[in-house]
Amino acid sequence: MIELDRVSKRIGEAVIVDEVSLGIAEGELCVLIGSSGAGKSTVLKMINRLIPLSAGSIRFAGTDVTHIPPEDLRRRMGYVIQSIGLFPHWTIARNIGTVPELLGWPAARIGARVDELLSLLKLDPASFRGKYPHQLSIGQQQRVGVARALAADPDVLLMDEPFGALDPLVREELQDEILRLHRDSHKTILFVTHDMDEALKLATRIALMDRGRLVQAGTPAELLAAPATPFVRDFVGGRDRGIKLLLVERVTQHMRAGTDREGEPIAADATLHQALSQMVSQGVDRLAVVDGEGRVIGTLHLADIVRR
Amino acid sequence: MKNRSRAWRDPLLWSIAVFVLAVALMPAAKPLFAALFPSLERPLYEQDSFAALALSHLLLVGASSAAAGIIGIAAGIFVTRPAGAEFRDIVETLIAIGQCIPPVAVLAIAVPLIGFGGEPAFIALALYGLLPIVHGTIAGLGTVPAAVAEAARGTGLSPGGILWRVELPLALPVIVGGLRTATIINVGTAAIASTVGAPTLGSPIIIGLNGNNVAYVIQGAILAGLMAIALDLAFGRVIALTQRWKTA
Amino acid sequence: MPRNRVLFILVLVGLAAALGLAFLTAAPNRLVSGRPIAMVETLQAARWLIAVPGLVLAVAAFRTPRPAVCTVAALAAAALLVALPWLAGAQAAFLAEQASPAARTSLGGAFWTIEICAALALRDALDRLGLRAPGKLSALVVVLGALSWLALSGRLDALAITREFLTREDAFGAAARRHVLLVGAALLPTLLLGFPLGILAHRQPRLAPGIFTTLNLIQTIPAIALFGLLIAPLSGLAALFPALARLGVAGIGVTPALIALTFYSLLPLARNTAEGLASVPAAITEAASGLGMRPRQIFWRVEFPLALPVFLAGLRIATVQAVGLAAVAALIGAGGFGAIMFQGLFADALDLVLLGALPVIALGIVADAFFRLAAARFAKSPA
Numbered sequence: 001m002i003e004l005d006r007v008s009k010r011i012g013e014a015v016i017v018d019e020v021s022l023g024i025a026e027g028e029l030c031v032l033i034g035s036s037g038a039g040k041s042t043v044l045k046m047i048n049r050l051i052p053l054s055a056g057s058i059r060f061a062g063t064d065v066t067h068i069p070p071e072d073l074r075r076r077m078g079y080v081i082q083s084i085g086l087f088p089h090w091t092i093a094r095n096i097g098t099v100p101e102l103l104g105w106p107a108a109r110i111g112a113r114v115d116e117l118l119s120l121l122k123l124d125p126a127s128f129r130g131k132y133p134h135q136l137s138i139g140q141q142q143r144v145g146v147a148r149a150l151a152a153d154p155d156v157l158l159m160d161e162p163f164g165a166l167d168p169l170v171r172e173e174l175q176d177e178i179l180r181l182h183r184d185s186h187k188t189i190l191f192v193t194h195d196m197d198e199a200l201k202l203a204t205r206i207a208l209m210d211r212g213r214l215v216q217a218g219t220p221a222e223l224l225a226a227p228a229t230p231f232v233r234d235f236v237g238g239r240d241r242g243i244k245l246l247l248v249e250r251v252t253q254h255m256r257a258g259t260d261r262e263g264e265p266i267a268a269d270a271t272l273h274q275a276l277s278q279m280v281s282q283g284v285d286r287l288a289v290v291d292g293e294g295r296v297i298g299t300l301h302l303a304d305i306v307r308r
Numbered sequence: 309m310k311n312r313s314r315a316w317r318d319p320l321l322w323s324i325a326v327f328v329l330a331v332a333l334m335p336a337a338k339p340l341f342a343a344l345f346p347s348l349e350r351p352l353y354e355q356d357s358f359a360a361l362a363l364s365h366l367l368l369v370g371a372s373s374a375a376a377g378i379i380g381i382a383a384g385i386f387v388t389r390p391a392g393a394e395f396r397d398i399v400e401t402l403i404a405i406g407q408c409i410p411p412v413a414v415l416a417i418a419v420p421l422i423g424f425g426g427e428p429a430f431i432a433l434a435l436y437g438l439l440p441i442v443h444g445t446i447a448g449l450g451t452v453p454a455a456v457a458e459a460a461r462g463t464g465l466s467p468g469g470i471l472w473r474v475e476l477p478l479a480l481p482v483i484v485g486g487l488r489t490a491t492i493i494n495v496g497t498a499a500i501a502s503t504v505g506a507p508t509l510g511s512p513i514i515i516g517l518n519g520n521n522v523a524y525v526i527q528g529a530i531l532a533g534l535m536a537i538a539l540d541l542a543f544g545r546v547i548a549l550t551q552r553w554k555t556a
Numbered sequence: 557m558p559r560n561r562v563l564f565i566l567v568l569v570g571l572a573a574a575l576g577l578a579f580l581t582a583a584p585n586r587l588v589s590g591r592p593i594a595m596v597e598t599l600q601a602a603r604w605l606i607a608v609p610g611l612v613l614a615v616a617a618f619r620t621p622r623p624a625v626c627t628v629a630a631l632a633a634a635a636l637l638v639a640l641p642w643l644a645g646a647q648a649a650f651l652a653e654q655a656s657p658a659a660r661t662s663l664g665g666a667f668w669t670i671e672i673c674a675a676l677a678l679r680d681a682l683d684r685l686g687l688r689a690p691g692k693l694s695a696l697v698v699v700l701g702a703l704s705w706l707a708l709s710g711r712l713d714a715l716a717i718t719r720e721f722l723t724r725e726d727a728f729g730a731a732a733r734r735h736v737l738l739v740g741a742a743l744l745p746t747l748l749l750g751f752p753l754g755i756l757a758h759r760q761p762r763l764a765p766g767i768f769t770t771l772n773l774i775q776t777i778p779a780i781a782l783f784g785l786l787i788a789p790l791s792g793l794a795a796l797f798p799a800l801a802r803l804g805v806a807g808i809g810v811t812p813a814l815i816a817l818t819f820y821s822l823l824p825l826a827r828n829t830a831e832g833l834a835s836v837p838a839a840i841t842e843a844a845s846g847l848g849m850r851p852r853q854i855f856w857r858v859e860f861p862l863a864l865p866v867f868l869a870g871l872r873i874a875t876v877q878a879v880g881l882a883a884v885a886a887l888i889g890a891g892g893f894g895a896i897m898f899q900g901l902f903a904d905a906l907d908l909v910l911l912g913a914l915p916v917i918a919l920g921i922v923a924d925a926f927f928r929l930a931a932a933r934f935a936k937s938p939a
Contacts, residue, residue, distance in 0.1 A: 074461070074462055081462065083459075084459070085453075087456060132555070220314060
């Protein structure tokens with residue numbers, strides 16, 4: 001969907017982005033991560049041409065982005081930023097309808113889409129449609145920000161540290177929303193953050209940057225299990241690497257057939273982290289694994305968690 | 309029902325009503341002025357009708373504020389765009405120095421250059437009105453939060469679209485504030501403009517000062533003051549209207 | 557393509573003025589309009605050198621504004637600023653030799669336009685060099701010094717504006733003293749009334765809307781109208797209490813001017829006092845209180861010093877406004893530079909108008925600069 005080929009950005013003498021090559025496939029939730037100043041926001045903003053490239057090329061759905069008029073390009077991508085940026089003088093409904101209005105959708109269609117998106121993001125359309133941004137909490141505002149980005153059903157969603165300004169509880173809720181959205185719509189999402197736990201939770205693929213360079217790209221498990229450099233190893237988990245690996249692996253991947261069990265069963269799609277936590281709190285070393293309907297489909301042993 | 313009772317207490321409507329009544333009824337107050345100033349031969353200004361003077365005063369102020377508004381807002385927008393950023397320092401210097409120049413001086417300089425009458429007054433008022441309007445436009449556009457501008461760009465609005473749909477509406481209260489300042493100053497300067505032959509509500513005042521006729525002075529002063537207050541309240545109402553979303 | 561678009565525009569405007577407007581106007585007497593004298597007419601022999609700084613600026617407009625280029629541009633602009641009056645004075649002297657004593661040579665549109673463009677070009681060059689207040693101030697002092705030398709050495713004596721000044725030097729001096737007196741004398745009552753009003757508005761927020769609405773009302777009334785409205789009551793008072801009349805209180809003249817000036821200065825002062833106090837973070841006053849400071853100590857040692865920059869800005873606005881209003885007060889007989897200005901206005905003599913207007917503008921600029929510097933000096937960065 002998006003291909004970056006040796007993309008660089010220089011400002012004067014400083015090299016902000018250094019020959020980054022990355023491919024983002026359709027349907028991926030790719031997290032671009034690195035410490036502050038690593039250049040990840042810059043890469044994102046070069047994709048929707050908010051910042052011009054110094055060198056290299058970026059292709060979107062096969063076409064070079066510099067061959068697409070910038071406004072048209074941005075209308076085909078959703079853009080969510082940390083400071084949210086809702087238009088304070090427009091109602092929530094009008095905010096969400098920004099791009100559809102630009103694209104000339106009929107009013108009825110825009111209204112329906114606004115209600116659809118508000119429901120999707122767990123905001124009651126009737127009460128939120130006519131409110132103004134300053135009347136909403138920050139968490140609600142960012143939900144509207146996401147809704148606005150999705151309004152015209154873009155091919156790609158670009159998110160630049162969208163949950164950085166939210167408190168931990170709200171952040172977790174919205175992370176779950178994004179996961180659910182991605183699972184249901186299979187949209188391509190490019191997500192920038194500096195929070196490793198957030199990346200491990202959301203990503204199907206992680207691209208780690210350091211001082212402008214792409215250091216390693218791969219699935220969360222790959223980065224945890226096979227870090228390319230000491231920097232990757234330390235950034236991704238350091239001494240907690242083992243525990244973090246448990247975050248990204250599912251019970252189904254390690255269960256065995258059989259009927260030994262003790263205590264409460266564990267869901268098949270739970271993470272090993274949750275399974276271990278349950279074993280510890282119940283004081284058992286094996287759990288029954290159940291599917292969505294509650295039927296037992298296997299067992300998980302503590303030994304299988306550790307010996308992987 | 310609620311709207312009707314609020315209208316009764318609306319200061320703007322009251323001030324307009326008082327002004328209009330004062331203009332209409334001033335001639336009827338002749339006996340009052342005769343009684344207050346028995347030594348005056350002519351206790352009431354009768355060379356022009358107060359209504360005509362008020363109208364020409366409003367016209368002069370309105371035309372000059374409109375002209376200054378168009379040029380000033382355009383200049384303010386230009387100077388805050390990337391293309392015009394180079395010129396911003398010089399424009400702000402000119403504004404700072406311009407605000408040290410009393411409006412009456414602009415009038416006094418314009419006359420020997422252009423002649424007597426309404427033209428030098430119009431030009432002087434328009435020129436002087438540019439200052440608060442450009443200043444207000446620059447300041448107003450500066451109140452737009454950076455996050456909002458960035459989000460607008462990222463959404464795919466064109467630069468013109470961002471200016472028209474996002475920046476200007478958000479900047480409007482301060483821009484109208486600049487228009488208000490320019491207009492109220494111009495009302496005062498236009499009153500003095502009667503010294504250069506532009507008929508305004510200042511004419512009774514100036515003629516009264518020259519001829520030691522205190523009654524003339526008071527009549528002109530009351531009407532000029534009432535008009536200024538009504539205009540000021542009207543602008544205040546407009547500014548409040550541009551901010552309705554804030555009080556939702 | 558010009559690299560310095562500001563300088564380019566200034567050069568274009570200056571050039572257009574030099575070619576299209578009159579540099580000087582010469583008239584046989586005050587009643588007749590002057591014959592325009594174009595700039596080229598004045599350029600004989602070595603005088604063509606004056607074109608050099610102009611050319612330098614034109615070239616500089618096309619170069620990237622690096623420090624070297626900007627320094628050269630600044631020097632050229634400063635040279636032009638001083639050379640132009642010199643040229644005008646020299647030409648006026650030359651014409652005066654051949655004309656009658658009643659003849660007058662006035663500065664024309666080209667002169668003023670090019671002078672303003674040169675001043676702006678100097679400002680632009682100094683800005684691009686990154687100079688801050690002290691550097692710019694020094695440059696200003698140097699240019700003003702050179703111009704003063706020009707004036708004092710008599711080289712500008714033949715110009716009409718100087719002639720007007722010389723024929724009424726005493727009146728000019730009196731006007732200057734009166735104008736400064738008006739502005740200065742209004743300062744004390746303004747501070748005595750406006751400062752406490754501002755504090756009150758800040759301490760009692762319920763009273764603030766009422767206070768500011770009233771002051772705003774006063775501010776809205778046109779100056780000449782307020783002056784006019786004060787005449788009757790004041791003359792009445794002076795008639796009722798002869799003691800007041802002996803003190804100098806009268807319906808027209810200085811008294812209504814001072815009262816009106818005070819009224820007009822109240823809003824900027826009170827408003828900025830309140831805003832300045834409001835800008836002091838509550839945490840700081842809380843800390844002061846917690847350390848054991850008494851309310852009066854907190855105010856004078858903590859709140860007021862921190863509010864000072866905004867307060868001084870209010871004083872600046874009030875003073876500059878007062879300088880301008882004092883000029884209007886001439887219409888009710890208060891004297892000052894406005895008297896000279898209106899005299900020129902009624903006589904249709906631009907030079908006389910300028911003799912009155914330029915000092916008012918200069919006074920305003922000086923007051924503005926003074927208070928800006930004062931505010932900058934007292935502005936403290938947050939701890």
